Amino acid sequence: MKFTKMHGLGNDYVYVNCFDEQVENPAELARLVSDRHTGIGADGLILISPSEAADVRMRIFNADGSEAEMCGNGIRCAAKYAYEHKLAEAGDEFSVPGQQSFPASLNIETGNGVLTLGLVIDQDEKVQKVCVNMGQPVLAPKDIPVDLPGEEVIEQPIELPGLGLLMTCVSMGNPHAVFFCDDISLIDLERLGPAVENHSLFPNRTNVHFVQIDQPIEFTMRTWERGSGITMACGSGACACCVAAVLTGRQERLCTAHLPGGALELYWCQEDNCVYMTGPAAEVFEGSWPEE
Secondary structure, three states, rough: OEEEEEOOOOOOEEEEEOOOOOOOHHHHHHHHOOOOOOOOOOOOEEEEEEOOOEEEEEEEEEEEOOEOOOOOHHHHHHHHHHOOOOOOEEOOOOOOOOEEEEEEEEEEEEOOOOEEEEEEEOOOOEEEEEEEEEOOEOOOOOHHOOOOOOOOOEEEEEEEEEEEEEEOOOOOOOEEEEOOOOOOOHHOHHHHHHHOOOOOOOOOEEEEEEEEEEEOOEEEEEEEEEEEEEEOOOOOHHHHHHHHHHOOOOOOEEEEEEEEEEEEEEEEEOOOOOOOEEEEEEEEEEEOOOOO
16 A cells, blocks of 8 residues: 655644555554554544545544544645645635635545635645635534533633643534643643543543743644644644634734644634634655555
8 A cells, every 4th residue: 555644744644545545444554554663653544535525535543543523734735645646636716815815726525524725836836835724613512522511611610630720612623622821831741631632521532732822923832632642733723722812812813823843824714704724734755555
């Protein structure tokens, strides 16, 4: 089986072109290839396949084999792969309301529906930057899902032994719990991440983010991803953190998120209520995984 290793800000995945390859057990394959000692090493596996609803379809499997609905960094790489490997032809211009325009576009089917992406393509026909319309944030607890009453979960307490944490919950097609703090370097993410991810409040588990506000247009974040652990970046998580920061009066709608792997440009548009995320995508290497 041929594969391609790609990453968005260090959030790395093994990509398989399912136009040409067949994957019988993606959950098991995700666990095998993601292992950083005995496998290829990645945060998970992404399959790119034909779609009846869009240019291509992508499925995301975390390092533990669980299937995720959406991956912000992963979809940017999927767009780069689909265009550069000629699985799809770019469409018309893609515009962010009141902001910039991108000269080309693609539509990708995900577990969160069909998303539209704008592409910046260089003279060598390589995709250098991708903007994703991540859609409208979901705030209703039953739809995130999180087992709490009310219409929103904004700075509500979560019970953890010896800790008094306040969380804001957002779904960007996948669930996120956001915690604001003064200094993220002091956060014991290896302990708190799995404790929140697997908390009884979250029937489908959750992604976990700690956020430090640097100024009204910038924040720094660290992530524990559901099913993958600590990662260098989380695109859907950065969008959720932007929404949470605006909802709590900490941040402007147009801002920059600083993650361990680099920076993402974010815009929660008031006009259409969609969150737009812009960042790079990179191909690392190609290889072959032995068939069993």
